[in-house]
Amino acid sequence: MTQLTTHTPAATKAITVQEIRNLTPAAYVLRFDRHQREFLAGQHVILGIKDENNAREYSVYSGENDEYFEVLIKEVLEGDVSRRLKKLKPGTQLQMDGPLGFFTLRPDEINTARFVFIASGTGIAPFRSFVRSYPQLDYTLLHGVRYSNEAYERDQYHPDRYILCTTGDTSSNFNGRVTDYLRQTAIDTTTQYYLCGNVKMIHEAFEILAQKGVPTENMHAEVYF
Numbered sequence: 590m591t592q593l594t595t596h597t598p599a600a601t602k603a604i605t606v607q608e609i610r611n612l613t614p615a616a617y618v619l620r621f622d623r624h625q626r627e628f629l630a631g632q633h634v635i636l637g638i639k640d641e642n643n644a645r646e647y648s649v650y651s652g653e654n655d656e657y658f659e660v661l662i663k664e665v666l667e668g669d670v671s672r673r674l675k676k677l678k679p680g681t682q683l684q685m686d687g688p689l690g691f692f693t694l695r696p697d698e699i700n701t702a703r704f705v706f707i708a709s710g711t712g713i714a715p716f717r718s719f720v721r722s723y724p725q726l727d728y729t730l731l732h733g734v735r736y737s738n739e740a741y742e743r744d745q746y747h748p749d750r751y752i753l754c755t756t757g758d759t760s761s762n763f764n765g766r767v768t769d770y771l772r773q774t775a776i777d778t779t780t781q782y783y784l785c786g787n788v789k790m791i792h793e794a795f796e797i798l799a800q801k802g803v804p805t806e807n808m809h810a811e812v813y814f
């Protein structure tokens with residue numbers, strides 16, 4: 590949770606909402622002006638409604654070469670900002686800080702390393718940005734959600750590279766949590782593991798990967814909540 594006032598005015602930019610794409614009753618993609626700001630796939634922005642002192646971090650969902658920025662947000666019913674951003678109309682003004690953050694790919698590994706991306710829920714956002722920015726990546730994406738309809742825009746990933754894990758239905762690739770999948774699967778210790786989502790999943794996955802011999806320098810995490 591971030592207060593916009595803690596950032597210098599020069600870093601905060603007024604931007605305009607271009608469109609909102611609803612993916613499920615709760616999840617939506619917000620597209621807004623980029624104004625040619627530099628960004629590296631995996632970074633996040635800090636978004637709030639203009640002139641309101643309330644903003645939150647959101648990973649950029651769009652690619653480095655897109656002319657706009659997109660973020661993928663899940664409405665948290667008891668939350669404040671995610672609920673209000675969902676109701677915005679095209680043309681509304683937002684305030685944005687960033688892009689910021691270090692959850693990015695190492696340039697020397699983009700064409701050489703093998704990656705496993707592990708996401709819970711909207712934690713898939715930075716991975717969509719990785720894949721959209723670098724279609725040549727050698728990756729497997731493990732996505733944990735409750736129901737199969739939360740496989741947000743799965744057609745963006747090669748079907749052989751996307752593994753959907755669901756706990757609430759069985760029409761996915763794996764019935765269970767991403768951590769259950771990791772426990773049951775052979776793990777390559779030379780792969781780069783990127784994890785994003787809720788802290789419980791990230792802690793558990795780190796422990797499993799470490800027990801299976803993955804060195805800590807091959808594990809990278811972005812915690813959402």
Ligand SMILES: Cc1cc2nc3c(=O)[nH]c(=O)nc-3n(C[C@H](O)[C@H](O)[C@H](O)COP(=O)(O)OP(=O)(O)OC[C@H]3O[C@@H](n4cnc5c(N)ncnc54)[C@H](O)[C@@H]3O)c2cc1C
Pocket residue numbers: 590633645646647648649660661662663664665667668669670671672710711712714811812813814
């Ligand atoms: C670096 C970073 C990047 C992030 N990127 C994204 C993103 O791409 N998409 C996205 O949807 N969120 C993302 N988040 C989370 C986001 O910043 C907000 O926390 C979230 O939208 C809730 O804000 P709110 O104001 O609606 O609820 P708040 O009033 O801030 O929080 C209400 C409660 O909801 C919990 N909560 C927060 N997020 C979730 C969630 N997804 N599911 C269930 N409970 C939750 C909080 O822990 C809190 O207890 C990111 C967070 C960080 C730190």
